[in-house]
Amino acid sequence: MPDPHEHHLGEILLRADNVSQALSGTQILRDISVEVKNIIRPNVQQGQVIGIFGRSGVGKTRLFRILAGLDKPTTGSVFINPDNTHPIPVKRGLVGLVAQHYPLFIHRTLLGNLVKAALRTGCSKKEATERSMEMLENFQLSNRANLYPGQLSGGQKQRGAIAQQLLCSKHFLLMDEPFSGLDPPMVNEVIEYIKRVSDTHELNTIILASHYLEPVVEVADTLWLMGKDKEGDTEIPGARIKEIYDLVDMELAWRPNIAFTQKFIDLIREIREKFGTVM
Ligand SMILES: Nc1ncnc2c1ncn2[C@@H]1O[C@H](COP(=O)(O)OP(=O)(O)O)[C@@H](O)[C@H]1O
Numbered sequence: 398m399p400d401p402h403e404h405h406l407g408e409i410l411l412r413a414d415n416v417s418q419a420l421s422g423t424q425i426l427r428d429i430s431v432e433v434k435n436i437i438r439p440n441v442q443q444g445q446v447i448g449i450f451g452r453s454g455v456g457k458t459r460l461f462r463i464l465a466g467l468d469k470p471t472t473g474s475v476f477i478n479p480d481n482t483h484p485i486p487v488k489r490g491l492v493g494l495v496a497q498h499y500p501l502f503i504h505r506t507l508l509g510n511l512v513k514a515a516l517r518t519g520c521s522k523k524e525a526t527e528r529s530m531e532m533l534e535n536f537q538l539s540n541r542a543n544l545y546p547g548q549l550s551g552g553q554k555q556r557g558a559i560a561q562q563l564l565c566s567k568h569f570l571l572m573d574e575p576f577s578g579l580d581p582p583m584v585n586e587v588i589e590y591i592k593r594v595s596d597t598h599e600l601n602t603i604i605l606a607s608h609y610l611e612p613v614v615e616v617a618d619t620l621w622l623m624g625k626d627k628e629g630d631t632e633i634p635g636a637r638i639k640e641i642y643d644l645v646d647m648e649l650a651w652r653p654n655i656a657f658t659q660k661f662i663d664l665i666r667e668i669r670e671k672f673g674t675v676m
């Protein structure tokens with residue numbers, strides 16, 4: 398039996414250097430420097446999931462827009478390595494972003510939405526349709542292809558939005574609050590989807606942000622805690638990545654029922670105690 402935890406880090410897939418953002422004179426993000434490296438496990442094809450946990454309003458969505466190349470940071474820069482050759486400055490379209498409310502075009506069918514996304518990569522209409530159908534198949538949505546977003550359930554819309562983003566960006570996917578508004582069985586289903594998507598390619602990298610701690614820890618290989626620093630009782634403006642946990646090293650990478658293990662429960666308590674209300 399190979400050791401399931403054996404792994405080492407390879408090339409850099411995404412890097413943020415000293416990213417800060419001020420909006421309307423308020424410091425939102427401060428000096429965020431992070432790096433995502435390929436996690437290499439012998440004889441295993443596996444992508445990775447990075448979970449960002451932070452309270453509502455801390456700055457997760459703002460950070461995502463910068464990582465996706467949709468907004469420019471006030472200072473600092475983001476690089477990604479889309480073809481596993483060398484890092485380039487991020488630009489719109491290289492990183493998929495599944496926004497909080499799964500925006501699909503309401504006047505297009507699910508298939509129409511996917512085809513439009515696939516066409517953006519420059520392929521032919523025929524190829525775009527084939528890839529879209531294949532993606533719908535993967536997400537068990539083939540029988541919903543000709544429905545409009547308004548005719549889909551919340552879970553189906555979310556799967557549709559993930560499929561759409563996967564068609565237009567190569568290996569990177571950012572998911573903003575993927576667990577919001579879901580009941581517990583759906584949360585588990587989404588966790589399994591995220592895992593399945595990340596494992597379809599070695600370089601697939603999913604970064605998700607949520608203000609729900611447990612599902613983030615459950616699904617993540619690496620956990621980033623986002624929060625603000627305090628000086629005495631005063632909060633210093635601007636959120637940072639305050640701490641990083643390597644959950645693979647800690648033997649807390651996802652497996653069924655991990656949330657029932659003592660190790661998992663202890664980590665949740667540790668994080669809640671450590672960060673308390675500062676987060
Ligand atoms: N356009 C804006 N101008 C000024 N402040 C903003 C703007 N957009 C967001 N903010 C503020 O930035 C902070 C972070 O917001 P956001 O990234 O949406 O938080 P999160 O996603 O973690 O809930 C919030 O305090 C919010 O009020």
Ligand SMILES: [Mg+2]
Pocket residue numbers: 454457458459573574
């Ligand atoms: Mg948000």
